Amino acid sequence: MLHIDSVVGDRADHELHHRLHHLEHAQAVDEVFIARADMDRRRLRVTTPKGEDLAIALPRDQKLFDGAVLFIDDTRAIVVRAEVERWLRLQPSSIAEAVELGYHAGNLHWRVRFEGECLLVALEGPADAYYARLDNIFGGRRIRSALVTEQAAA
Structure with a gap:
């Protein structure tokens, strides 16, 4: 197991980019994919696609x-890649429905962001589980929704 106790740098840095470029030609760069929900963690264990186990323990800064x-x-080299993030876009049809939706999203500790009149909920599980929870809350009243997939912000 490889123990990682700090981030070496950013692949976009000129010097690192040059070194990585040469290693990429030799197929010697392993990219570890980490879920967006885990990107804020300081300590985690992951396995790279090439099968290397990593124990990551970063300092607080x-x-x-x-x-x-x-x-x-x-x-x-080993480089972090953020996994593609999926969002559920919810558009309430009234102010009352928006307040109720916001109240329940907060109580459920859903990670959200706002886009105009829509509430976007980060999917950290199957979308059907979120739809089921919404059906339980709103008792069959429908909130317009759509799945959105995008690259996570760095």
């Missing part, structure tokens, strides 16, 4: 981000 270089030497 560092955090993971898309493009974070966790390890690099002359023969290989």
Whole structure:
């Protein structure tokens, strides 16, 4: 198991980008995909697609981000990639429905963001579970909804 105790840098940094470019030609760059919900964690265990186990324990002043270089030497490198994030876009049809939706989203500790008159809920499980919870809350009243997939913000 490889122990990671700090972020080496950002793959966009000129020097690191140059080193990574050469390693990529040798297929020696391993990208570890981390869920957006885990990007704020300081300690976690993950396995790279090439099968390397990582134990990540970052200091308080560092955090993971898309493009974070966790390890690099002359023969290989490991870089963080943020997984694609899925959102459920909910559009209430009235102010009362919007207030009720916001109240329940807060009580359920859903991670949300706002886009105009829509509430976007980060999906950290199957979409059907969120739809079922909404049906229980609104008793069959329908809130317009749509699934949205996008690259997570770094």
